[in-house]
Amino acid sequence: MSGTVTAPARRVAPIGEALLALLGIAAVILAAWAVPWLKFILTVALAKGIAVLGILLLLRAGQVSFGHSMFLAIGAYTVAFLAPALPEALLLLPLGAAIAGLFGLVIGLFVVRYRDIFFGMLNLALSMVLYSLLEKLYSLTKGTDGIRVSGLRFAGITPDLATQEWVMFGLALGLAILFGLLVRAYLGSPMGRALAGIKTRETRLEFMGVSARRVLLAAYVLSAVMGGVAGTLVAMTSRHVTPQLAYWTSSGELVFIAVLGGAGSALGPFLGAAAFELVRVYAAAAVADAWQMILGAVLLLVILFAPGGLWGMLAGRLGRRP
């Protein structure tokens, strides 16, 4: 048994998972130190991994959002809009997360009433609304040109570019660990267990007096917050935000990373994101026109033949039967 796209395959002992996580952290730091140009890619990969953690939460409930990058865009544009007035990165970060969370609450109140295709496509539709507003309201957002983010301060200090790269890398890594642990704890908590109940038999949850909508809403808001955090990190790292962040293909990438990494562990999204960003650097340059086709083909192959994703393959080697 290799599990399915939405459920864990074999269980890996917590100590094994912890060891793998430490190994991963060490590998990421070593790679960033040894190959300087990888630092930027790894920072973005870590940020995307945080956003994909949110997709993973929703996947546990059997739901997939094709519009999740709207929260990433909200976080990123929060930074872009506020940076001139408030250049302090350590304040912008929680602000972006909070505003994304607020949007998540409002949008969530609407979308958690729907399941499956409606949930997926309503999210897609709302993200396209945000995309077209970002694109068309030129006076506010400079349209597809996007907005440059410059002159950020970290705890009152304006670092030089090389230092800022390291600071962003450290921030992304720290937050990735923090949110990875948070999601792990959340999935083990009653709220997290109830998510799986939404996927199998929602009515049973209701019979036990648990509101399925509230369970899904809580997960949705948390996933929006993580999307916002990822967005602020991406904006501060690439120092340029465009409406493309909210486009449906960006959301598709997040879903892709979630499936590629595997939904079995909080490590999955980061495995997936690192593999995705690294392959993209090489593949996008070589076959720019066929990039999406390759993504689609890999997605299809993973779903049909390796539904546990990268994590599932790893766990298959290391794990024991549940």
Add this chain to the structure above:
Amino acid sequence: MGAWFSENGLLIGLALLDGLANAALIFMVAVGLNLVFGVLRIVNVAHGSLFAIGAYAAASLGLFLASLGLPPAFGFAALVVAAALVGGLLGPLIERLVLRRIYGQEEVLQLLVTFALFMILEDVQKLVWGVQPILQDAPMKLLGTVEVPFGEDTIPFTAYQLFLLPGVALATLVGLAWFLRRTLTGRVIVAVTTDKEAAMAMGIDAAKVTLLTFTFGAALAALGGALASPTTSLVPGIGAQTIVLSFAVVATAGLGQIEGAAISALMIGLGRSIAVYLAPEFEVVVPYLIMVAVLLVRPQGLFGVLETRRV
């Protein structure tokens, strides 16, 4: 009202005509999406790509026939032949090779699979037809324009968009309703839609019906694209726009509703074209706003029937 109307009246008239043509095209795609969902229980995200490929194929074939020196009337044949080719080739290919593997599986998984197909087909279009806009408007030019009387003025509008598009959509609506209710094949499709197991117990070959329905739905999407091709320049991205729009139509009407899809296609088509003239920044947003507004009040769609809850 008077002064404002004399100033904007013509624009409104133009918006109404535009909206009608628009609605006719969206309906063609949405009704195929609906039909396929009824039998396969899969919302095919790649349905919009079939629309786009149908459009590109029709334009290419039309340009090719024109380059042979054939009269422009052959452009119409190109539209139909291209749609039939795309539907008849890609439909069975997708159903047999991919979709057949995932029937009865988790809905999220089916959604991801058709999403993957969509990503693949998006790039297929770019590889085959490039990213430069392609325009083949001979069929539209051939039919000329009509002066539509509107109040004291007249509005010039192409006969292609005024008569042909709504005509084909109406014929599709009536023909489909007749086909599903009055012919044996149609009734078999309805039977499988209503209760697949009972239909199979009666000796119906569900696999065959599924293949047939998907091919038919794909051909409808391709025909929608082919018909749209003379009215606009084809650029990458029309597939994505189309699937989201036709999903909005289907969701607004309620999944599985065919006549309902015609009405919600009209609502969304008109809403969009009125926005184009009154507030162009919000054109793209209007269909979603209509959908969200309807779903807030009636989660099952305007004409949808509430499904009993799973226990």
